[in-house]
Amino acid sequence: MADRGKILVALSLVLASAGAGRTVSAETWAIQFVDVGSNSGQSTSLGLVNGYPVISYFGSPRNLKYAALSPVDKKWILQTVDAGGEFTSLAVDSSGIVHVGYLNGFTMQLKYWRNNQGQTTIQVIDSEPGQGGMGFYNSIQVDASGTPHISYYHTRDPAGGITDDLKYAVLNGSTWSTAFIDRFAERGKYNSLALDAMGNPQIAYFDNVGTLRLAKQVAGIWTTQGIDSTGDSGRFNSIRIDALGRPHISYIAAAPVVLRYAYFDGALWHYEDVDGVGAVVAPSVTSLALDASGNAHISYYDAASTSLKYASRIGGVWTVQTVDSVGDVGGYSSLRLDAQARPIISYFDATTAALKIAYGDYPDQDADGIPDVFDSCPSNPDCNSNGIVDGREGGVPQGTKQGVRRLGDESIFGCGSLSALHGASGPPGGGPPPTDLLLLLAPAFYLMFRKCLGRPAGRRPC
Numbered sequence: 001m002a003d004r005g006k007i008l009v010a011l012s013l014v015l016a017s018a019g020a021g022r023t024v025s026a027e028t029w030a031i032q033f034v035d036v037g038s039n040s041g042q043s044t045s046l047g048l049v050n051g052y053p054v055i056s057y058f059g060s061p062r063n064l065k066y067a068a069l070s071p072v073d074k075k076w077i078l079q080t081v082d083a084g085g086e087f088t089s090l091a092v093d094s095s096g097i098v099h100v101g102y103l104n105g106f107t108m109q110l111k112y113w114r115n116n117q118g119q120t121t122i123q124v125i126d127s128e129p130g131q132g133g134m135g136f137y138n139s140i141q142v143d144a145s146g147t148p149h150i151s152y153y154h155t156r157d158p159a160g161g162i163t164d165d166l167k168y169a170v171l172n173g174s175t176w177s178t179a180f181i182d183r184f185a186e187r188g189k190y191n192s193l194a195l196d197a198m199g200n201p202q203i204a205y206f207d208n209v210g211t212l213r214l215a216k217q218v219a220g221i222w223t224t225q226g227i228d229s230t231g232d233s234g235r236f237n238s239i240r241i242d243a244l245g246r247p248h249i250s251y252i253a254a255a256p257v258v259l260r261y262a263y264f265d266g267a268l269w270h271y272e273d274v275d276g277v278g279a280v281v282a283p284s285v286t287s288l289a290l291d292a293s294g295n296a297h298i299s300y301y302d303a304a305s306t307s308l309k310y311a312s313r314i315g316g317v318w319t320v321q322t323v324d325s326v327g328d329v330g331g332y333s334s335l336r337l338d339a340q341a342r343p344i345i346s347y348f349d350a351t352t353a354a355l356k357i358a359y360g361d362y363p364d365q366d367a368d369g370i371p372d373v374f375d376s377c378p379s380n381p382d383c384n385s386n387g388i389v390d391g392r393e394g395g396v397p398q399g400t401k402q403g404v405r406r407l408g409d410e411s412i413f414g415c416g417s418l419s420a421l422h423g424a425s426g427p428p429g430g431g432p433p434p435t436d437l438l439l440l441l442a443p444a445f446y447l448m449f450r451k452c453l454g455r456p457a458g459r460r461p462c
């Protein structure tokens with residue numbers, strides 16, 4: 001008995017130290033396929049709505065697509081939003097409204113999609129017909145009042161000369177105000193925007209001479225400065241501002257090819273090379289997040305090992321992890337930290353041409369890639385008994401029988417969550433058909449009588 005007691009004490013110590021390690025950086029990853037079989041994910045942007053991930057992304061055939069993990073049935077709902085979407089960025093405001101910027105590569109317009117619990121609108125932010133393109137490498141953020149701000153690259157080719165500039169737009173009421181921020185030629189490709197606590201924007205951007213630059217607006221006045229011109233710097237940048245209003249930026253330097261991190265301490269800029277990444281290629285997107293302590297976390301693509309990597313800087317020390325290395329994975333990644341500072345990353349799987357998501361330190365007891373908290377069958381890896389691990393099956397396109405329009409398949413009496421009912425009938429947010437009788441039993445439950453039972457076969461479902 002005495003020996004057994006010692007073993008238990010020893011085991012407890014090991015578990016305690018392992019637990020302490022997890023608070024520093026993620027150690028385990030649950031990896032789920034979101035959109036499979038549609039060649040989607042070249043450009044992704046991730047957000048969280050009440051802790052549930054949502055992703056805007058580019059998907060074949062040349063569409064802006066949107067995936068949202070439904071809190072109701074824990075299925076990924078996939079939808080096509082608009083044509084184009086070659087470059088997309090997404091931000092979620094404090095009300096849970098989703099704001100998406102994207103390039104429509106057909107019309108070369110920068111556009112904006114707003115999704116408020118299924119009530120959606122699309123606007124053109126900027127357009128210059130016949131001249132060029134708007135929105136390469138756009139980056140959107142929302143301030144505390146719910147106003148979206150976006151940076152983007154403007155290209156044109158007027159009368160034989162090429163002018164490429166950095167632009168910025170902000171929504172004023174119902175119309176967008178646009179402005180040139182840096183009109184020096186060929187500045188602005190690769191750009192990212194962050195807002196400080198006052199809503200002042202700062203934009204990191206690439207200067208084609210191999211320099212990372214920063215533009216900032218204070219009291220309505222824009223100023224710009226060079227930040228790093230060492231080693232052909234500044235591609236695929238991602239910026240965040242900490243609680244003290246100081247910028248932190250991740251980016252790729254090309255000579256040699258490294259992931260670099262720069263931050264301003266209030267007096268000086270500091271630069272740290274984090275990891276070699278092999279080569280600069282189209283998927284080499286970096287994505288930076290800061291935790292509540294101001295520690296930097298970066299997701300990125302390692303072209304040498306064709307893998308998704310994640311680096312965390314705690315107490316000035318970097319920890320680098322390989323998140324996914326099955327095939328050629330990890331391009332176009334987008335990183336967010338959840339309320340517990342756990343990392344979630346969306347990215348492209350080039351080998352299977354799929355959109356994937358990785359959750360750091362989310363328990364996944366059945367190891368199907370779906371974290372317990374998002375798994376409707378947390379102890380069964382093949383809940384639908386089709387021989388395929390559930391986490392590899394991907395989401396459900398909106399409009400199919402398994403998708404959000406499933407009400408048509410229900411029996412005469414239904415019972416469930418009212419929010420599910422409202423999310424279940426098309427158009428999104430439209431609620432139940434008016435012919436049905438709905439009895440509200442409690443705020444979250446209903447009993448429904450389907451009046452249209454017995455319609456002839458082949459008729460439109462209720």
Ligand SMILES: [Ca+2]
Nearest residue numbers: 364368370375
């Ligand atoms: Ca699971």
Ligand SMILES: [Ca+2]
Nearest residue numbers: 377378380381
């Ligand atoms: Ca499961």
Ligand SMILES: [Ca+2]
Nearest residue numbers: 382388389390
């Ligand atoms: Ca299955």
